[in-house]
Amino acid sequence: MKPNPMASWMVVFRKEFKEIFRDSRTTFNIIISPLLITPLLFAIIGVAVQGQVKKAEKETIPVAIVGLAKSPTLQENLKGVPNIEWKEKSRAEAEEAIRKRDIRAAVVIPEDAEQRLAENRTVTLSLLVDEGSQSSMQAGQRLETVIVERGQRVVAQRLIEQGLSSELATPLQIKQQPVTGGGSAATLILTSILPYVLAVSAIMGGVSAANDSVAGEKERGTLETLLVSPASRRDLVLGKFLAVAGVSLVSSLLSVIGLLWPFFVPLKVFEWMTRGGLTLSPTAIVTMILVQIPLAVLGAGLLLTISTYAKNQKEAQTYLAPVLLVTTVAAMMSMFLKMDSGIIYSAVPILNAALTLKGALEGTLNPVFVAVASVTSFVYAGLAVAISAYLFQKEEVLLKA
Amino acid sequence: MRYASQTLLANSKNILTLNTTLYATSGRSYESDRVEARFSVTILKNANIIKYGFKSRVEVWSEKNNEKAFEIVGIEGVRTMIEVQNISKVFTDKKRGEVRAVEGVSFTAHPGEIFGVLGPNGAGKTTLLRMMATILSPTDGTATISGYDIRQQAQEVRANIGFLTGSAGLYERLTPREMLTYFGELNGMRPDAIQTRINDVIQALDMSEFADRRCDKLSTGQKQRTSIARSILHNPPVLFFDEPTSGLDIMAARTVVSFIRQCRNEGRTVIFSTHIMSEVEALCDRIAIIYKGKCIAIGTLAELRAKTGEALFENVFLRLIESEGSYEA
Numbered sequence: 001m002k003p004n005p006m007a008s009w010m011v012v013f014r015k016e017f018k019e020i021f022r023d024s025r026t027t028f029n030i031i032i033s034p035l036l037i038t039p040l041l042f043a044i045i046g047v048a049v050q051g052q053v054k055k056a057e058k059e060t061i062p063v064a065i066v067g068l069a070k071s072p073t074l075q076e077n078l079k080g081v082p083n084i085e086w087k088e089k090s091r092a093e094a095e096e097a098i099r100k101r102d103i104r105a106a107v108v109i110p111e112d113a114e115q116r117l118a119e120n121r122t123v124t125l126s127l128l129v130d131e132g133s134q135s136s137m138q139a140g141q142r143l144e145t146v147i148v149e150r151g152q153r154v155v156a157q158r159l160i161e162q163g164l165s166s167e168l169a170t171p172l173q174i175k176q177q178p179v180t181g182g183g184s185a186a187t188l189i190l191t192s193i194l195p196y197v198l199a200v201s202a203i204m205g206g207v208s209a210a211n212d213s214v215a216g217e218k219e220r221g222t223l224e225t226l227l228v229s230p231a232s233r234r235d236l237v238l239g240k241f242l243a244v245a246g247v248s249l250v251s252s253l254l255s256v257i258g259l260l261w262p263f264f265v266p267l268k269v270f271e272w273m274t275r276g277g278l279t280l281s282p283t284a285i286v287t288m289i290l291v292q293i294p295l296a297v298l299g300a301g302l303l304l305t306i307s308t309y310a311k312n313q314k315e316a317q318t319y320l321a322p323v324l325l326v327t328t329v330a331a332m333m334s335m336f337l338k339m340d341s342g343i344i345y346s347a348v349p350i351l352n353a354a355l356t357l358k359g360a361l362e363g364t365l366n367p368v369f370v371a372v373a374s375v376t377s378f379v380y381a382g383l384a385v386a387i388s389a390y391l392f393q394k395e396e397v398l399l400k401a
Numbered sequence: 402m403r404y405a406s407q408t409l410l411a412n413s414k415n416i417l418t419l420n421t422t423l424y425a426t427s428g429r430s431y432e433s434d435r436v437e438a439r440f441s442v443t444i445l446k447n448a449n450i451i452k453y454g455f456k457s458r459v460e461v462w463s464e465k466n467n468e469k470a471f472e473i474v475g476i477e478g479v480r481t482m483i484e485v486q487n488i489s490k491v492f493t494d495k496k497r498g499e500v501r502a503v504e505g506v507s508f509t510a511h512p513g514e515i516f517g518v519l520g521p522n523g524a525g526k527t528t529l530l531r532m533m534a535t536i537l538s539p540t541d542g543t544a545t546i547s548g549y550d551i552r553q554q555a556q557e558v559r560a561n562i563g564f565l566t567g568s569a570g571l572y573e574r575l576t577p578r579e580m581l582t583y584f585g586e587l588n589g590m591r592p593d594a595i596q597t598r599i600n601d602v603i604q605a606l607d608m609s610e611f612a613d614r615r616c617d618k619l620s621t622g623q624k625q626r627t628s629i630a631r632s633i634l635h636n637p638p639v640l641f642f643d644e645p646t647s648g649l650d651i652m653a654a655r656t657v658v659s660f661i662r663q664c665r666n667e668g669r670t671v672i673f674s675t676h677i678m679s680e681v682e683a684l685c686d687r688i689a690i691i692y693k694g695k696c697i698a699i700g701t702l703a704e705l706r707a708k709t710g711e712a713l714f715e716n717v718f719l720r721l722i723e724s725e726g727s728y729e730a
Contacts, residue, residue: 011420012587015575015579015583018579019572019574022574023574129700178441220568220571220572221568221570222569222571222572224564224566224569225564225569226557226562226587227586228561228562229534229588230556230557230560230587230589231587232556294677395538396492399531399536
């Protein structure tokens with residue numbers, strides 16, 4: 001036999017890679033979806049949220065008020081509240097109207113309100129809301145704010161009447177001022193979403209490639225033709241593994257790009273998330289790239305193991321479901337945890353990578369956590385690859401039909 | 402190199418030179434007259450005329466005195482291309498326990514010969530072929546293909562074989578040319594050699610029209626021709642056909658059958674597994690009947706007919722199984 005000009009694993013890798021990107025499903029999932037669909041979703045969310053906020057700002061809320069006639073002071077006090085339409089009703093009418101959703105909420109003024117106000121005592125107003133209705137609860141909150149604010153006016157009035165400063169009632173005041181050079185609101189969004197998106201796309205990005213790679217070959221009857229070629233099974237599995245890991249990497253890298261490009265393209269629909277700009281430290285960028293490697297390797301190993309074990313693609317899909325669920329849950333946990341939540345999380349696959357990335361984005365990398373996470377991630381990834389390579393040697397698994 | 406010493410009647414150490422054209426002639430002779438086929442040989446090292454017995458029915462004549470003067474170009478000797486020795490395979494099945502799929506099968510096959518493996522579905526034919534092709538490893542026994550041991554030299558064995566099954570698929574998102582390139586590379590061929598060979602094969606199998614069209618757009622017949630091209634791309638001396646016509650329409654099946662004949666004519670050793678009697682009758686030089694994992698008879702069609710006293714091959718087959726005492730009608 002003439003010497004092989006190219007190693008067999010390289011031949012397999014090249015062919016798999018070429019074939020994967022000819023599949024329109026894969027192209028959509030790996031290229032179009034992260035680059036366009038994810039930003040589009042953000043844009044839709046942004047537009048919807050902004051629209052909702054604007055609508056809420058303009059909307060006039062119909063609210064009932066019970067017993068207003070008996071308190072001229074409160075009548076005067078509650079005048080001119082923006083976007084609230086007061087409707088005078090009896091308590092029974094108000095409750096009925098809330099149930100029928102004709103009005104959102106109601107304020108009940110007690111009989112002795114005017115008297116208590118005159119005596120500079122506290123007046124307790126009852127707020128009627130429907131706890132099963134979100135808009136009623138929101139109206140309740142709005143009324144609470146209005147009443148507290150108008151109450152403060154009463155206090156100020158009382159202090160002035162006593163010849164004192166109105167500031168007596170507000171000894172402390174809060175004004176938020178973001179520091180320059182710190183993270184923006186966008187960083188906050190990214191630190192919660194990016195680790196999740198990255199972990200999920202690095203693991204799931206290779207699903208269709210892996211499924212096609214062995215289970216698909218079994219199904220189409222091409223695996224046998226491959227097994228009778230002089231390429232060793234080790235070369236075959238190595239080539240396939242590298243192709244799936246490569247696809248996973250491309251998928252997660254494009255997911256990052258998909259999340260980041262809106263920050264650099266001034267489009268109005270992204271304003272809600274890009275306001276304040278984005279600050280990414282070099283450490284964050286390097287970590288972002290490094291973290292994906294063990295994730296992609298682990299993902300490729302896992303997916304290839306499933307694909308090798310399954311009889312066909314349908315069976316592979318069935319085995320995949322719990323894996324994808326666990327992946328999603330592990331990645332999602334990164335939204336609620338932090339690196340310093342416990343060193344134990346550094347040994348949890350997927351979650352450890354997501355938390356490391358979160359730490360890098362927040363600039364709070366814990367070296368012990370990173371070290372344990374790196375070692376365990378590579379151990380898990382190595383194990384997954386070893387299992388898939390082992391299965392590839394088992395004739396009863398490969399020829400399962 | 403392994404010589405079929407039992408078939409050389411004299412001077413077995415001499416090198417016999419047969420050429421491929423000669424095999425083609427022998428193939429055709431077999432069809433017209435299976436008993437009287439004659440071969441011509443040139444003896445390189447020894448001027449003596451050698452009588453060469455091929456299962457005692459084929460005489461080999463001196464080339465110079467033969468009126469059919471063939472051009473002799475170098476296939477070395479008559480050798481046993483395939484030697485299967487007492488091969489067995491036991492599977493462990495969760496439900497059925499230990500399953501003896503193949504039990505102690507032995508046979509030899511030679512260049513320019515179509516060796517049929519005939520048996521009902523589930524007889525163990527596929528397992529036998531898969532062991533010979535190194536896809537499965539035998540539980541016991543072994544085989545040599547082109548002188549290489551299937552247990553010890555699996556990679557060399559695979560470089561010497563082509564494998565075609567009826568259920569073999571194609572890579573649908575590749576074109577036939579890309580797929581052939583892939584298998585050429587896996588077979589360790591050089592890029593220039595691959596392209597030359599692909600062009601030859603495309604021409605020989607009349608594939609030019611669809612060679613650059615994606616495989617999922619091909620008709621059944623075109624797909625089958627692509628599969629054939631894949632199996633012979635690396636020019637293997639041994640070809641395995643496992644139920645190659647199953648699921649094919651008559652035109653596609655015909656392409657396969659004529660390709661198998663062509664392989665014999667080119668001097669390749671063909672192992673042809675099937676359960677279709679007519680294909681065996683039309684193609685095979687010798688036949689092994691496999692039943693319940695065992696080889697219950699080996700011989701030419703005429704020998705098997707003589708052994709059973711039946712003329713219709715279907716009856717030959719049934720009689721052989723009955724005589725095994727294990728036939729369940």
